[in-house]
Amino acid sequence: MLRALKERLSIQGHRTMAYPDGPVSLPERFRGYPTLQKDILCHLDGESCAAACPFGALSCSESGLALDLAKCLFCADCPAEACVGFSNDHRLAVSSRADLLVQSNAEHTLARPLPPDLRRLFGRSLKFREVSAGGCNACEADSNVLSTIGWDMGRFGIQFVASPRHADGLWVTGPVSENMREALLKTWEAIPAPKIVVACGACAIAGGPFSGSPRISLGLDTLLPVDLYIPGCPPHPATILDGLLRLQGRLA
């Protein structure tokens, strides 16, 4: 007991981060909100530039290049790197599927707070039942990490709970494999209304690296109404927390 206290005082210390009051520290090579070239400067013509992404995240039209964050996996060696770059901005979460489309001439859209009635209910206490539905365990791991002392999501009243009956929302990771669909929908039904749904990670949003497999769904929002989309493969914990705090109206 004394030894544990000594270790705590001498080596381990107090480690909960200052975020969101202070800045969040991200590695230099972190790939966050994409930056698109305003004019297509790459040597490829418009169509082949869009075709460069094997996951179909890029599209090209007269108004310029557009990147769909629902499909983007933030690859380090993006095949369209001549026109797509990644900034260090971790804020990626949005409230609607349409907001995931990043256009070269449009502003950076962020997640909106819940409507006032839901915010009154969930603004100070928000509990999630997580369902991993075909997830590779990376999204799960970086959701879990928010409960550790470094992030301490509990200080915002946000928690993962063991039973859907105790939950205010459903937290989905993974592309919703065919074999998990029923269990997922049953969990959703078991959560008392009003309830919200979070799609965490590229798989839950649109299949991620597995898009096109006949064994998975076409995206969580084809099965349930989604209130928060968190892109990334997997999303960084800071991206997840940013989305949640915006949902609660704690970040402006």
Place this chain on the structure above:
Amino acid sequence: MNESLRLIYNGRAVACSDIPCCDQDRFLQTILDMTGRGWRVSSYCGFPADEATTLYCLLASPGDGVLGIMQTVCNGTEFPSLAVQCPQLQLFEREIAEQCGIRFVGHPWFKPVRFVRSAVSGRDAWDRPDGQPLQVGVMEYYRVEGEEIHEVAVGPVHAGVIEPGHFRFQCHGEQVFHLEISLGYQHRGIEQLLANGPHPQTLRQMEAIAGDTSIGHGLAYCMVLESLSKTRPPAAAHAVRGIALELERLANHSGDLGAIAGDVGYLPTSSFCGRIRGDFLNMSAFICGSRFGRGLLKPGGTVFGLDQAQREELQKRLATARLELTSAIELLWSTPSVMSRLEGTGVVSPETASELGLVGPAARACGLKRDVRSDYPFGIYRMAQVPIITAHHGDVCSRSTVRWQECQKSLDFCVEQLRQLPSGAHAADLGTLQPDQLVVALTEGWRGEICHLAITGPDGRFKQYKVCDPSFHNWQGLAMALRNEQISDFPLCNKSFNLSYCGFDL
């Protein structure tokens, strides 16, 4: 040596025509002979084509770094089962049955694995009609009957933020007679997506076979492509890959040691390790931008290199992490109430481990000296050896000490590699893939042996591709560890193995 087997080496392609095609009896007898001599089944898989199915068996030698492979053709819908004589085959046979529609005659435990349709329409090992929807988890479970016997069933959705699986305990009060584990819920159809590959999406899919083993599986895939195209990655790439693989091991081992502490209610180590795990993940992110090593590897080398300043920064971080991890873990060993919960809990005997073909820390905790890094060295491990750590009691305590000692060796390895990182390029251009070749790539992920087996067709594209995650070998080990334990010991046993659901389900 048995002439039915073609001897091959890790990561070196051979012509398909050189793989002996035995008749059925000889094939089966060879498996029995070789496993009787201490060889292990690394992979056993079937690929159906028209009426016939080709079965491959990959055996791993106990000592001299060679692998043996052979094939046979199964015409028809039945094949003899060896699961009784050779228990490590039981799950492989069920997998082949499910995927190829072959009934294994004499299998004592014959049921579906992942709840998928056979690749051959109209052929189902359980005679389920084509049109009938498959019901996930619906099958016969092992049952114990008697007064005061009861069954506890959990899942697929568990209480924590973890992947889904269905577990059934056959209990007498608190005592567990048997635990049956039924998986398949995470099945995404990865192997089917690999057909005619490699595709531009393939590497991303390989990294997501098991998200906490992105480097382990990604590396095996890169080794497959490199040997098929006779590409040699530069020395710097090997070193960076090795560092990334060990960082993955460090993150997972330290996280699990914290989770084990949490399960016995010892919160200091639990909370310290939860954070230290993140420090290792952040080191991976420092190298490549992703906490899980996504986007670091590419066939031919690595996407990123490390300059002098980055190497120094990593060394500094490793030194801090070593100090903090040591302090956190030493608390466990010096707390008698923790040790009394770990010692003697969830024992797997060396005989059972060997019969089931366990791999990784779970096998090493039972005294089995198995480690791909030294048995079948690949990449940087051909140059730099990592000592194998073993323990002898096969209990939660042994699995924990093995993992802690492996952490120390991994730290030493990373520091050493960073100090002497070769200069020069970190990627080579990938050549064209050779046609009609077979290659096996083994890596030692943090859970144990990862096996990728690829066969190319006349066009140099994948005709067949089989992935075997260490969890495939080890889930049955967890079931055995629970026998005669209390049901309340399950979380503790589970954490000490920490097996992958999605790596199994594929």
